[in-house]
Amino acid sequence: MSTERMPNPAVLLPDAMEALMAVTRAVAGAGVDGKLLALSHLRASQINGCGPCVAGGAHQARQHGATADQVHAVAAWRETPWFSGEERAALALTEAVTRLADQSDPVPDQLWDVAAKHFDQKELAALLLHIAITNAFNRLNAPTRQQAGTW
Template sequence: MPTERVPDPAMVIPAAGSALTALTAAVAGAGLDGRLLALSHLRASQINGCGPGVADGAARARHHGATTNQVDAVAAWRETPWFSDEERAALALTEAATRLADRPDPVPDAVWDVAAKHFDQKELAVLLLSIAVTNAVNRLDVPTRQQAGNP
């Protein structure tokens, strides 16, 4: 019989949960479009196989005005017409920054340069912080087998 997993580590260590919440709030309040951040969150969570992250990302994307087509097809954003050039740049950066170990040059200049054409320095910082927070939370949820829909 497998050993029982710990509950959400951010709940076990409340100060860590508070820090993640504060960082999430800082990113959300930094002025980048909430729809774009939610689509990025959704895509990173899909890559990481994080059920709660996918459910949260989809709900947040809808809340911020993403279309049904965008939410349904974000995993195939390259092959669909439903994303702007800015969204495509953010999703490419999200994928590269999430899959750091998958290639020798994890965030190639081509990906960075396209993102830098659409986002200024502060917006890139916000996007990277958002991607980092998503990946951190995914990396807490997946090993502890957190389920979508649990409080």
């Protein structure tokens, strides 16, 4: 196991952490299901290899009612029966937004249209902000080698 290089940069700049937490609070107040947000956080964090966020996402998903099957299989959500249409739309959007550079059209209309069938514009805004803030935390934690379980 590698060791932490430095504290999380947002912790070193408290105003930055407050701004990140303000976005998190805004998302939480937008009415999107907490389990869905936690599964999205978990999936983006798996893609980005962020140990603390994977651990936190799994914990939060369980707290919000995700089954053990869902938590264990979120990386293979397409191949399992344990996710609703709404969860599948959110997970597909999460993967696309997290992997923006992997395709010439990172969020194709077909993917967007499926998400828009499940979420209104306010909910889509919250989901997109949630994915962005998750990716921000992943991009602060991974390069500084933050460790899961040390909070």
